[in-house]
Amino acid sequence: MSDWSMTELQDWDDKICTLGEAIGLDWYPIEYEICDYKEMMGHMAYSGLPTHYRHWSYGKSFDRIQTEYNLGMSGLPYEMIINSNPSISYLMTENPMATHILTMAHCVGHSDFFKNNRMFAETGADTVISRFKSAGKRVKKYMGDPNIGIKKVERILDACHAVRFQVPRTPGIKRRNHKELKKYYQKLIINDKTGSWDKFDINKIPLEPDYNLLRFVAENSRYLEDWERDLIRIVEQESLYFVPQAFTKIMNEGWACMIHEKIINALGIPDDYFLSFIRLHNQVIRPHLGRVNPYHLGYKIFKYIEKKQGFDECLRVRKDHNDETFIKTYLDEELCKELNLFSYSFHTKEGYNKITEVSGEDSWRRVRDDLIKNVGLNSVPVVLVKELKKDGTLILKHEHDGRDLELSEANKVFEHINDLWQGGVKFTTIIEEEAWEF
Amino acid sequence: MSIFREHKTIADRAASDRSRHRQKIEKAIKESIRDVVAEESIIGQSGKKKIRIPVKGIKEHRFVYGDNEKNKRVGSAQGKNVGKGQRIGHRRRRKSQEGDESPGNAPGEEMYEIEMSLEELAGYLFNDLELPELAKKSFKFTTQEKMKRKGKRPYGIRPRLSKKETIKQKIRRKKAAIKAGTYNPEEDGRFTFHESDLRYKHIAPVIKENTAAVVFFVMDVSGSMTKSKKFLARSFFFLLYQFLNHKYSSTDVVFISHTAEAQEVNEEQFFTQVPNGGTLVSTGLKKVEEVIEKRYHPNNWNIYTFYCGDGDNWAIDNKEALAAFRRLKENNQVMCYTEIGQAHHYREYSLFSGHTPEKKLWDWTKLIEDKEFKRIRLEENKDIWSAFKKLFGGRK
Numbered sequence: 001m002s003d004w005s006m007t008e009l010q011d012w013d014d015k016i017c018t019l020g021e022a023i024g025l026d027w028y029p030i031e032y033e034i035c036d037y038k039e040m041m042g043h044m045a046y047s048g049l050p051t052h053y054r055h056w057s058y059g060k061s062f063d064r065i066q067t068e069y070n071l072g073m074s075g076l077p078y079e080m081i082i083n084s085n086p087s088i089s090y091l092m093t094e095n096p097m098a099t100h101i102l103t104m105a106h107c108v109g110h111s112d113f114f115k116n117n118r119m120f121a122e123t124g125a126d127t128v129i130s131r132f133k134s135a136g137k138r139v140k141k142y143m144g145d146p147n148i149g150i151k152k153v154e155r156i157l158d159a160c161h162a163v164r165f166q167v168p169r170t171p172g173i174k175r176r177n178h179k180e181l182k183k184y185y186q187k188l189i190i191n192d193k194t195g196s197w198d199k200f201d202i203n204k205i206p207l208e209p210d211y212n213l214l215r216f217v218a219e220n221s222r223y224l225e226d227w228e229r230d231l232i233r234i235v236e237q238e239s240l241y242f243v244p245q246a247f248t249k250i251m252n253e254g255w256a257c258m259i260h261e262k263i264i265n266a267l268g269i270p271d272d273y274f275l276s277f278i279r280l281h282n283q284v285i286r287p288h289l290g291r292v293n294p295y296h297l298g299y300k301i302f303k304y305i306e307k308k309q310g311f312d313e314c315l316r317v318r319k320d321h322n323d324e325t326f327i328k329t330y331l332d333e334e335l336c337k338e339l340n341l342f343s344y345s346f347h348t349k350e351g352y353n354k355i356t357e358v359s360g361e362d363s364w365r366r367v368r369d370d371l372i373k374n375v376g377l378n379s380v381p382v383v384l385v386k387e388l389k390k391d392g393t394l395i396l397k398h399e400h401d402g403r404d405l406e407l408s409e410a411n412k413v414f415e416h417i418n419d420l421w422q423g424g425v426k427f428t429t430i431i432e433e434e435a436w437e438f
Numbered sequence: 439m440s441i442f443r444e445h446k447t448i449a450d451r452a453a454s455d456r457s458r459h460r461q462k463i464e465k466a467i468k469e470s471i472r473d474v475v476a477e478e479s480i481i482g483q484s485g486k487k488k489i490r491i492p493v494k495g496i497k498e499h500r501f502v503y504g505d506n507e508k509n510k511r512v513g514s515a516q517g518k519n520v521g522k523g524q525r526i527g528h529r530r531r532r533k534s535q536e537g538d539e540s541p542g543n544a545p546g547e548e549m550y551e552i553e554m555s556l557e558e559l560a561g562y563l564f565n566d567l568e569l570p571e572l573a574k575k576s577f578k579f580t581t582q583e584k585m586k587r588k589g590k591r592p593y594g595i596r597p598r599l600s601k602k603e604t605i606k607q608k609i610r611r612k613k614a615a616i617k618a619g620t621y622n623p624e625e626d627g628r629f630t631f632h633e634s635d636l637r638y639k640h641i642a643p644v645i646k647e648n649t650a651a652v653v654f655f656v657m658d659v660s661g662s663m664t665k666s667k668k669f670l671a672r673s674f675f676f677l678l679y680q681f682l683n684h685k686y687s688s689t690d691v692v693f694i695s696h697t698a699e700a701q702e703v704n705e706e707q708f709f710t711q712v713p714n715g716g717t718l719v720s721t722g723l724k725k726v727e728e729v730i731e732k733r734y735h736p737n738n739w740n741i742y743t744f745y746c747g748d749g750d751n752w753a754i755d756n757k758e759a760l761a762a763f764r765r766l767k768e769n770n771q772v773m774c775y776t777e778i779g780q781a782h783h784y785r786e787y788s789l790f791s792g793h794t795p796e797k798k799l800w801d802w803t804k805l806i807e808d809k810e811f812k813r814i815r816l817e818e819n820k821d822i823w824s825a826f827k828k829l830f831g832g833r834k
Contacts (some may be wrong), residue, residue: 009442060496
């Protein structure tokens with residue numbers, strides 16, 4: 001049925017690796033798992049992690065992927081690779097050789113990005129698989145525990161998932177716990193001669209706004225049991241692991257596309273393979289009308305950098321930047337105009353999406369800034385822990401940046417937090433220029 | 439340089455999470471009767487017919503920004519001409535203003551389609567519901583002999599041999615033999631079938647109690663019955679029909695629509711008929727009597743009549759309608775007067791007409807309300823289930 005054999009895969013892989021090294025890439029060893037489409041859907045549902053814990057939401061995504069696939073609404077991805085050492089990647093049995101070659105070259109790009117980009121420095125690629133395995137086992141244990149059971153576990157996990165992206169947006173910076181913070185501030189106060197710290201309350205919790213909502217709850221809740229705190233930490237750890245990927249979606253995909261193109265052009269592959277490669281490549285990096293295709297945008301910017309400053313600059317950029325700085329630095333007027341980027345928003349009264357800005361001479365900067373507001377976790381509202389009162393009231397605050405929260409959703413999430421904290425949560429935000437409190 | 443592994447597992451890792459998710463959806467189905475009664479024609483369909491039921495997904499909530507003017511996003515339009523102020527995409531309503539008119543049409547809302555037969559659906563809806571004493575007692579039974587499968591037995595005729603059951607027996611024996619050490623799969627040859635392995639399907643006659651019911655749905659289709667009122671009526675009728683169909687072995691449905699005169703119609707006409715004319719409730723009820731006389735003798739049929747209207751009967755007809763209700767009540771198992779919309783306020787009427795308020799049909803029917811005659815008011819969708827429980831939920 002398929003037009004390839006394992007030996008062929010290995011032969012092509014050897015060539016790909018040689019070419020990868022020749023252009024200066026440095027990646028984790030890759031482990032390819034050959035699986036069928038059904039298993040692929042399973043891997044997709046669990047974010048590729050072979051040892052992920054159980055939760056009904058993954059069953060839901062599996063069903064959705066399957067429905068969409070069966071209806072022909074979407075194909076399955078050619079590649080799926082995990083930020084781990086070695087990097088685990090999946091190749092689908094059903095795919096032809098040309099697709100595998102492209103996938104393998106693409107995976108080299110991703111693995112190189114994981115290993116080199118500074119955002120990923122603290123993700124623990126060496127241990128991630130075993131960490132998830134251990135977490136999966138613990139969740140299973142709690143579910144099977146007659147004193148706990150699946151319902152109680154789900155209650156905690158449902159709540160945690162609702163706020164899973166309320167984590168610090170500074171990957172790579174170590175969290176200081178309360179003790180360390182207290183020491184730090186005491187030092188400041190003792191050494192202070194200007195008197196500006198006189199009013200600082202050294203006994204308040206937290207000493208500075210805590211962006212890690214889950215961690216704060218796990219550390220400070222009065223009522224949670226150990227297994228509940230453990231579940232919260234499991235979700236928090238997973239978020240911290242995935243945040244760098246969210247922060248670099250455009251770069252990571254753009255980089256991998258650029259690399260696979262480079263490698264394949266140098267591979268000297270037969271003509272019929274080459275044609276299918278071109279077709280796939282163009283499909284992956286085509287612009288999506290009315291939306292921004294991260295593969296396309298990332299690829300374009302990297303190509304642009306290469307054209308102007310050479311490939312070595314690209315290598316440096318893939319190390320130092322994240323999507324936000326990448327766009328801010330390299331998406332210029334010329335590129336904005338070429339991609340014909342525009343801003344739009346939903347106009348409630350008219351019931352239409354309306355274009356609010358196009359990439360013109362001065363206005364392109366505004367479009368770029370709007371884009372930045374939607375990359376990484378910037379499209380997720382920031383909610384932080386402001387204060388834990390003596391009476392146990394937890395005060396949360398939404399950091400308003402001009403965009404209002406969707407109240408109905410916020411309300412539901414609030415209920416989850418309140419449930420997790422077991423009552424006594426206050427949440428403030430701004431809706432249409434007025435203060436709101438839940 | 440890289441490692442290749444052929445990964446072959448038969449285990450479906452998502453299986454348990456999927457079944458857990460399905461359980462949640464099932465719960466959601468129970469809770470969203472309205473969505474179940476979609477546009478499709480389901481009343482009077484056979485129980486085997488598969489229907490597709492849109493179910494709102496089990497949503498996972500997050501903090502998100504509202505979809506409005508302030509939340510700007512970016513798109514690309516390479517090679518196209520775009521200008522400030524240009525509208526893009528389709529017109530849509532904002533989620534929160536969506537109201538309850540168009541379920542599940544909001545963009546981004548996760549919808550599932552679940553396919554199930556009406557029987558299964560009825561199972562979902564009614565298994566939790568107590569069968570009321572009242573209905574149980576007054577079922578009318580006729581008996582009928584039927585052949586039914588009754589398990590397996592070790593003797594029988596050749597055509598009824600159950601291969602599956604037989605092989606199971608053999609496997610069982612083989613396992614036992616291995617355990618006992620009398621058979622070694624490595625060395626000994628094939629483990630052969632034995633006479634005692636054979637199993638046959640058993641079929642035996644059972645006496646089945648046959649019950650039959652006829653349901654009359656009578657609806658006012660005059661001008662005042664708007665589309666949304668009819669939708670409410672339809673949802674309610676659907677539930678009633680499914681419930682009775684679930685409980686009886688066969689159920690007939692008769693649709694009667696009336697304005698100032700009544701006629702028997704089919705389901706589609708019943709719900710889509712163009713409204714016109716005034717309202718004489720008694721005509722609809724008389725039509726019911728007529729049909730009962732012709733086709734459904736009360737000695738053989740369990741009769742249920744459900745009247746549905748907005749209570750806007752012509753005043754001169756009220757007494758006659760009441761008399762008709764009284765007569766029907768005699769040979770009905772349960773009869774129900776359903777009024778849709780809010781209760782009329784006397785004050786409004788007296789203000790406009792200048793004379794003392796008249797009793798409306800709602801008030802008149804109170805006179806005969808009892809165990810067999812119920813009055814129900816439906817103002818909005820969520821009333822349906824509670825009304826339904828009031829009708830059949832026993833004495834809770």
